[in-house]
Amino acid sequence: MKELLSIKDLVTEIPLRDTVVYPVDHVSFSVNEGEAFGIVGESGSGKSMTCRSILRLLQPPAHVTHGEIVYDGKRISDYTENEFAAVRGKGISMVFQDPMTSLNPVLRIGEQIFEAFDASLTKQQRQEQAVELLKQVGISSAEERLKEYPHQFSGGMRQRAMIAITLARNPRLLLADEPTTALDVTIQDQILTLLKKLQRERNMGVVFVSHDLGVVARFCERMAVMYAGQIVEMSSVEEIFSNPQHPYTIGLMNSMPSLQKVSEWLVPISGMPPDLRALPQGCRFAPRCPWASSECEKAPIAISETAPGHFSRCLKAAEMKKLVSDAKNERHE
């Protein structure tokens, strides 16, 4: 598979009143053509910031200070604004979380799709292609729908319209920032099925950001888990769920309620999400980690390949399986 996107050591900083924080702290990953790559994390993990940093959609004073972004073999991180504008929307496109605010409420849906098309198309061609797009995203009565305004669409339909606009320029890479979080379960299911189908048909790469492990499990082939601005674990989805190698990943999986009830008590991760202004010296997850030792708190932990294709930022990754089963046995006693 051809590598479509490669991010190396991306750093984004936000200067605050008396300090500087790094919501994206040396993040590296790659996405292949036709592959869905998931990024899982909670609020403050840096997952959304990463997407925005890639597409230069940051709100000042946040800005990228370091790192290399290679898309389709070209170092787009070096591009000028004009050069980058050609990439944004055409090569790499983005779908946002809130369907209420990501569509312009005063423009008709049709107009918003037309805007995305190439200027060289005739009016007729635009109309035809727009109708085709709406059909592809599962909106029936496409011709009439084109003339409607966003407020006349339901949440699920708005998200479909958003996807249609995104696809108008045939992007090869799609960044999806929590695209289904605001939707009902059955609608989320529909949108995920749709996105997967479109991804396969167009051989698109997708970066899928979510806080929901289940959604990422369903949609993605490879994934990364982010915590406090860093990737703490990265591998194929199957590998991560069958053999997690970072306590945060394990903690997330345990604290997630599931349909298969094992016990009436969930196992939450103790403590609170990290404050980027006051990060610990050593491992950032150590304050909440049930297996943290003094070694973990000494110095920052680098990410390393603990198994082929499986990266973890934990010193105890190798013994993780044993530690987990010990903990399970303890709980049952």
Place this chain on the structure above:
Amino acid sequence: MLRTSFAKEPKTHRVFRRLQMPWNLVAACIILIPVLIIAIFPGWFTHQNPTDFNYDAILSSPSAAHIFGTDSFGRDIFTRVLYATHLDLEIGVFCVLFPFIFGSTMGVLAGYFGGWFDSLIMRILDIVVAFPFFVLILAIMAILGPGMINMFIAVSIVGWVSYARLTRSEVLVSKKMEYVQAAQILGYSKPRILFKHVLPNVITPAIVFVVSDIVLCILLGSSLSFLGLGVQPPTPEWGAMISDGQSFLSQAWWISTFPGLAILLVGIGFSLLGDSLVDLFRLN
């Protein structure tokens, strides 16, 4: 080399942000506290009388004896500006007091209870707002006659609607807030919910509006005095003084200019106060 996406924040902003003092408030106090002192004790700053004629020094330009010069009756402009301060501040304050209290109350009640009362208030609002503000004031004063008290009455009749509209729209949003619902579920009485839970959270925009309204009312008072409807001569009032100096603008620019500067200064002071209030009331 990585090109950054947006310009970095300019250094001056960063420096200001780091010094945590509320510059707005400091500046506002630097202006307004002396103004207040002058308003209460104008005599501390000048020994002359504002209404003393001095035919020897008519239309004399600013000098050591008369810092701001004299007008066509030989009266010292500096003294008159100082003595007018309390009047103009009174105009500013009293013209907003009733509208603020009455208008905010009506707005809160209309927004919270809705129904026929809300419709009634909104219709009255629509009618009042349909007329240009100044025209309405003039019309009312034409009926009531000139003078400061009548001006207060006229402004009160017309001015409360802005506050009502402001608080009403805030209350409509606030009503849906879950802490208001929680108060209802806890069985709190309606007055308690209104005064302790709704009002404090909707009054901030009105308070900010008050501060700029004070400035507007001072200007209004000045305009009315300019037209001869407000304060009657020989009482000094900044607007009236500007009017007096109108015909002398080319020969004796100081007659209109210094009262104008006084209005400007007080206006800036209150604006800064308003800005600092916004910052103060912001919860983070």
Place this chain on the structure above:
Amino acid sequence: MSPNEEPLLRVESLSKNFVKSQNWMDALVGKKPKMLHALNQVSLTIPAGQTVGLVGESGSGKSTLARCLIRLYRPDEGRILYRGVDIAQLPEKQLQEYRCKMQMVFQDPYSSLNPRLTIGGMIEEVIQVHNIRPANERKDYTASLLQRVGLPPDAMKRKPVALSGGQRQRAVIARALAVNPEFLIADEPVSALDVSIQAQIINLLHELQQDLNLTMLFISHDLRVVRHISSKIVVMYLGKVLEVGNANDLYLEPLHPYTKALLQAVPTLENVKSVKEAALQGETPDAYEVPVGCCFQNRCPNVMPICSQIEPKMIEHSPDHFTACHLFSS
């Protein structure tokens, strides 16, 4: 629960409509305003001392039901029997004694606390208004409440802006507990929280329910969240109850096609292989027109001709497992 034991709450044929505001021209002509049928003849029972999970997507009417039970809204039709007393139409004065018996925890931790009150001040107001403790005991009582929900005692002096989402939700729970309620409605209490905090709050609610023998109605759109702590599940769609059953029965053997679709649509770690087809097509229609027959007919994969003619009745299929579907009516 023995069949003779009176449930804490029995809801009978509850209906609630919202009138859509008309523009004055239509009103002048005498056109009837559009009505949103948020609740349509809903009946259910909530046994004492247990947690009932209420599940549904947007437009199902679950939040409206919650607000009718707690009398934030007054239902248009039907009865709400609280220990046998109908509170559906009680005037506010008589409702006061029930205010201390039922309380609610809301979804949005950012709008459920008055931003201008400190946490301590907020709870003391509750204690003061309802005279729960004499003046000299109030501070201690507040401190014990905060401890109960896992907040440090210095949270008393803080305003909501200084608290995180999870901490705010704990404060909301503390406020609800201050009146010693017997019935607690939790309306999507964890939907706005991070995953790792969700588990903490769910555990907290479960623990409180057991320690204080509370009756709890836990509302969520997420079937995974209600799974762990509910003993009974109610599934709602478009203002109607479609299925009711014990948690285990419902999750292992769902009856109604909608319940089946809901369960299938949930993305879990267990079904890692991506599914080709969506669990359910179409969207929830607006509740402005109530269709004749079953409310689910437009989207049901097993729809039959009878579904558009006769509304299915709620029938007990197996012990304690009810559903309203023509597939199961004899």
